[in-house]
Amino acid sequence: MSTALRHSERQIPDRLTRPAARALKSWESLLAIVAIGIFVLNAWASPYFLDPWNLSDASFNFTEKAMIAFAMAMLIIAGEIDLSVGAIIALASTVMGVAMTAGAPTPVLVLLGLGTGLACGAFNGMLVARFGLPSIVVTIGTMSLFRGISYIILGDGAFTGYPDSFAWFGQGYVFWVITVELVIFTLAALVFGVLLHRTSFGRTVYAIGNNSVAARFSGIRVDRVRFILFLLTGLMSGIAAICLTSRLGSTRPSIASGFELEVVTIVVLGGVSILGGSGSIVGVVLAALVMGLVTFGLGLLNVPGIVMSVVVGALLIAVIAVPRLWAMARAKSRKR
Amino acid sequence: MSILRNILTTAAVASALMAGAAQAETTRIALVVKALGIGFFEAAHKGAEEAAKELGDVEIIYTGPTDTTAEGQIEVINSLIAQRVDAIAVSANDTDALVPTLKKAMDRGITVISWDSGVAPEGRMMNLNPSSAPLIGNTIIKLAADHLPEGGEVAVLSATTTSTNQNTWIEEMNKVAGNYPDVKVVGTVYGDDLADKSYREAQGLMQTYPNLKAIIAPTSVGIVAAAQAVTDAGKIGQVNVTGLGLPSEMAGHVKSGASKSFAIWNPIDLGYSATMIAYHLTKGEAKAEPGATIPIGRMGSVTLDDNNEAAMADPFTYDASNIDQFSSVF
Numbered sequence: 001m002s003t004a005l006r007h008s009e010r011q012i013p014d015r016l017t018r019p020a021a022r023a024l025k026s027w028e029s030l031l032a033i034v035a036i037g038i039f040v041l042n043a044w045a046s047p048y049f050l051d052p053w054n055l056s057d058a059s060f061n062f063t064e065k066a067m068i069a070f071a072m073a074m075l076i077i078a079g080e081i082d083l084s085v086g087a088i089i090a091l092a093s094t095v096m097g098v099a100m101t102a103g104a105p106t107p108v109l110v111l112l113g114l115g116t117g118l119a120c121g122a123f124n125g126m127l128v129a130r131f132g133l134p135s136i137v138v139t140i141g142t143m144s145l146f147r148g149i150s151y152i153i154l155g156d157g158a159f160t161g162y163p164d165s166f167a168w169f170g171q172g173y174v175f176w177v178i179t180v181e182l183v184i185f186t187l188a189a190l191v192f193g194v195l196l197h198r199t200s201f202g203r204t205v206y207a208i209g210n211n212s213v214a215a216r217f218s219g220i221r222v223d224r225v226r227f228i229l230f231l232l233t234g235l236m237s238g239i240a241a242i243c244l245t246s247r248l249g250s251t252r253p254s255i256a257s258g259f260e261l262e263v264v265t266i267v268v269l270g271g272v273s274i275l276g277g278s279g280s281i282v283g284v285v286l287a288a289l290v291m292g293l294v295t296f297g298l299g300l301l302n303v304p305g306i307v308m309s310v311v312v313g314a315l316l317i318a319v320i321a322v323p324r325l326w327a328m329a330r331a332k333s334r335k336r
Numbered sequence: 337m338s339i340l341r342n343i344l345t346t347a348a349v350a351s352a353l354m355a356g357a358a359q360a361e362t363t364r365i366a367l368v369v370k371a372l373g374i375g376f377f378e379a380a381h382k383g384a385e386e387a388a389k390e391l392g393d394v395e396i397i398y399t400g401p402t403d404t405t406a407e408g409q410i411e412v413i414n415s416l417i418a419q420r421v422d423a424i425a426v427s428a429n430d431t432d433a434l435v436p437t438l439k440k441a442m443d444r445g446i447t448v449i450s451w452d453s454g455v456a457p458e459g460r461m462m463n464l465n466p467s468s469a470p471l472i473g474n475t476i477i478k479l480a481a482d483h484l485p486e487g488g489e490v491a492v493l494s495a496t497t498t499s500t501n502q503n504t505w506i507e508e509m510n511k512v513a514g515n516y517p518d519v520k521v522v523g524t525v526y527g528d529d530l531a532d533k534s535y536r537e538a539q540g541l542m543q544t545y546p547n548l549k550a551i552i553a554p555t556s557v558g559i560v561a562a563a564q565a566v567t568d569a570g571k572i573g574q575v576n577v578t579g580l581g582l583p584s585e586m587a588g589h590v591k592s593g594a595s596k597s598f599a600i601w602n603p604i605d606l607g608y609s610a611t612m613i614a615y616h617l618t619k620g621e622a623k624a625e626p627g628a629t630i631p632i633g634r635m636g637s638v639t640l641d642d643n644n645e646a647a648m649a650d651p652f653t654y655d656a657s658n659i660d661q662f663s664s665v666f
Contacts, residue, residue: 046419048419051418058415061411158498160456248406248407248430248436249435252430252432253497254496255407255433258405296411299411299414302399304372304399305371305408309402
């Protein structure tokens, strides 16, 4: 009931703003300006910033998290959330480690990583879509469950000695400074961009996020869409697990701890409403770039990590709060 | 527009020139720690600055992630590689996960050593241990045994299950436990180097083992939490807390009697020695190869073993007689 009330407050404007003006005022252009600003500031503040190899190294700060953020964005737009993504990485990495120890070749490791991600996503999706449990509760539970299994298998040990060909995913280059991870990131952005913005599936995601009851009455198979979204998030976590494991060249159960919050931060910074119903993939891409540029830029200036997390927190709150405050100020002046 | 551009270009060129000039003169050594805001590493930083002053032409970059993750440390190291520092001396959060990144650093001509918590051999030129693991393992159980003439049950409160240091020390402790037949090690719990979790684990130990005589916490976070838990439970004199800790954080607990004694090497000496070694390797005045001897200033010198590892010194015991002298230092 409460969601119905919330959405009834939305207003339908008498006249739509023109597309050009809308694009200019949009969240994405604000983010793009922030990203360009940070880029210029970084280039000015550190003589080491504008080096292709350095920028290439820096891209690792966000590529893996951003891959998951695309799927997470769709999930949050549909009004759900998955906090178990870091734990899925840990479990997928552990499964790959077990297989590697048993002598499995790289293609098998990759399939197992993807398979584990999908299986974890299916488990989350089943609990949410089939049994109607709230996704935040389910995934807080599976967050401990999946990582717990890794801890049981590994204890205080580690899997090392992945085959050399496996290192390609996290340490390889496709062309010059373009890393394999950067290519996967770009492909994922394109695929999710098309899926969300150019397909009927994408429209149903928005519809569910805005009003799942109305969506159901419109003939949308809401639970099936939710299940698929959890599958996608699991799959992307599996891909991120392959990249991260390959980059670290080892697996420990503490791998990717805290990833879930960083992924959600990127998604929210990207302008996706945490209440569901709105957001875009372009915004998420820009948010990932902003996060990556900020952390790398501050790192180059040897700003302590503690200060860095304060900056990231302040940035997030500022970017979220400023438009809201702006709207409040405008509403106040209109009343007068 | 063009004026602005000129100013920006001039500023960029000037800063590039300045950086270039600075680089030519000074050796930039990055001291990468497990996480910032930990007393032990702040003390190591103090030692590194002392070495830098002694050497004259050294700039210390003290840095690390906010929490003890390998992923965070890799981000920090990537930005150090980008800055083309001359040397990286790292206390690793993960033995293996840092290897690919550190290899890349060495490929780009950066001297890489690990200290305190080591990196796998292929990811560094040499590793400086604060002491040797067998000595530490023996020290922590001996500290417990010294105050238990009758013997009794003791338990271990460690950091995380994946901490390289703690696991090695506990392993070594178990090896020599036979030399202390009256002391019975009944269990190991993990406080994850978090104050609140360590506190709860220590409480749990006292409840699970009512006859517990001592808690050995080979971690500076765990030992304080355990001493506090013992104090709060009113078991001072009944349960002795010992292990490895920082004098400044333990002073109160030594005076209250919750901890009769504990040990630690001197982190100031450790940061000092790591800096000395990084400097001599960068300048080509020493080589990192088995059997090589590297001078470490006022600490004398270290000799590398077959794994290119070296031990700095023996751990030092702190008790009521000397705690005041050291608690103001670190």
